[in-house]
Amino acid sequence: MAADGxxxxxxxxxxHALPRRLRSASGFLWSLRPYRWSAIAQRTLRxxxxxxxxxxxxxxxxxxxxxxxRIDAVVPACPVVDPDWTRTKLESAGVNVxxxxxxxxxxxxxxxxxxxxxxxxxxxxxxxxxxxxxxHYVGARLLELGSGDVYxxxxxxxxxxxxIAERLYGCASYRLDGAYRPGLHGRCLGSDVASIALAGGSxxxxxxxxxxxxxxxxxxxxFLREAARLLRAGGRLCILPLYLSDVTTNFxxxxxxxxxxxxxxxARVAEVPGWGYEFTRYYSPEAFLALVSEQAALSLRVFExxxxxxxxxxxxxxxxxxxxxxxAGADAVRAG
Numbered sequence: 001m002a003a004d005g006x007x008x009x010x011x012x013x014x015x016h017a018l019p020r021r022l023r024s025a026s027g028f029l030w031s032l033r034p035y036r037w038s039a040i041a042q043r044t045l046r047x048x049x050x051x052x053x054x055x056x057x058x059x060x061x062x063x064x065x066x067x068x069x070r071i072d073a074v075v076p077a078c079p080v081v082d083p084d085w086t087r088t089k090l091e092s093a094g095v096n097v098x099x100x101x102x103x104x105x106x107x108x109x110x111x112x113x114x115x116x117x118x119x120x121x122x123x124x125x126x127x128x129x130x131x132x133x134x135x136h137y138v139g140a141r142l143l144e145l146g147s148g149d150v151y152x153x154x155x156x157x158x159x160x161x162x163x164i165a166e167r168l169y170g171c172a173s174y175r176l177d178g179a180y181r182p183g184l185h186g187r188c189l190g191s192d193v194a195s196i197a198l199a200g201g202s203x204x205x206x207x208x209x210x211x212x213x214x215x216x217x218x219x220x221x222x223f224l225r226e227a228a229r230l231l232r233a234g235g236r237l238c239i240l241p242l243y244l245s246d247v248t249t250n251f252x253x254x255x256x257x258x259x260x261x262x263x264x265x266x267a268r269v270a271e272v273p274g275w276g277y278e279f280t281r282y283y284s285p286e287a288f289l290a291l292v293s294e295q296a297a298l299s300l301r302v303f304e305x306x307x308x309x310x311x312x313x314x315x316x317x318x319x320x321x322x323x324x325x326x327x328a329g330a331d332a333v334r335a336g
Contacts, residue, residue: 034188039179077275102307149204155211194222231325240320245282
C-alpha cells in the first residue's frame with residue numbers, strides 16, 4: 001500500500017505465482033472474446049513492434065518499482081492537471097467548478113465489493129488497480145448509477161466494469177468499443193462512437209473512463225452528438241479524467257504507431273516514448289467548452305475530484321465532466 005493510502009490485499013507468495021499468472025492469462029484471453037480478429041492482431045503487432053524497437057512496453061498504469069522496493073500504483077506519462085489553474089480558467093469562462101470529495105472508507109469498500117479480476121491491472125489485490133478503480137468509483141457516484149438504469153461503458157476495451165456495475169447497482173450494462181465485432185453480442189456492442197446502434201432516448205447513463213481523450217479527429221464531437229441522441233431527458237454522460245492544458249496538446253508515442261494518428265492541426269504535439277498509446281488529447285479550456293457548446297441539448301457540470309492522494313500519491317484523477325440531457329424543448333422555452 002502507499003504511505004497512508006488505501007490498503008490493498010497483500011500479493012500472493014512465490015508459491016502461488018504460477019497459478020495466479022495462469023488465471024490472469026486465461027482471464028485476459030477470455031476477455032478478448034468480443035473483439036474482431038483484426039483488432040486482436042493489431043494489438044499483438046503493436047506490442048511486438050514496441051518490443052522490437054527496444055522501448056519500454058509499460059502502459060499508462062504500469063506498476064514500477066522504485067529504489068526503496070515499493071511498487072507504485074501509477075506512472076503518469078502526461079502531466080497531471082493543476083486544479084487551481086483549471087478552476088480559475090473555467091470560472092472565468094462562467095463555468096462553476098464543483099467539488100467531489102473521495103471518501104477513503106467508501107472507496108475501500110467499493111474496491112472490496114467490486115472484486116476486479118486478477119487479469120485486470122492485477123486485480124483488487126494489486127496497487128496498479130487503484131487509479132482505474134477510482135475512476136469507476138467516482139464515475140458511478142457522479143452518474144448516480146442505480147437499479148433500472150441502462151448504462152453504457154464507452155471505449156470499454158476489456159474492462160470488466162460493466163458487469164461489476166450490474167452486480168453492484170442493478171443496472172443493465174453494455175460495453176461499447178470499436179474494436180469489438182460489429183453489432184450487439186450479448187452485452188458487448190461493436191460500434192463506432194459516431195454511429196452507435198442503439199435507439200434514441202434509450203440510455204440513462206454513459207461513462208468514458210480514459211477513453212474520450214483518445215478519440216482522434218472529429219470523433220469527440222461526433223460522439224457528443226450521439227450521446228445527446230441516445231440519452232433520455234435527465235440522462236448523464238461522465239467523462240473522466242477530464243484532461244485540460246494551457247493549449248490543446250496531442251501526446252503521442254511513435255513506438256505504438258502502426259500508422260500515424262490523426263493529429264489536430266492547431267495542437268501542440270508532445271512525444272512520450274515508450275508510453276504505449278498512439279494518441280491522447282488534452283484540451284485547452286476554451287476548446288473543450290466550445291466543443292460542448294455545439295450540443296445545445298447537453299448541459300455541462302465540471303467537478304474537481306479531491307482526496308485523491310489519500311488513495312495513492314500518484315493517482316492522477318483531478319477533473320471530471322458530467323453532461324446531462326436537457327428536457328425536450330427546454331431551450332425553446334427559455335428562448336420564448
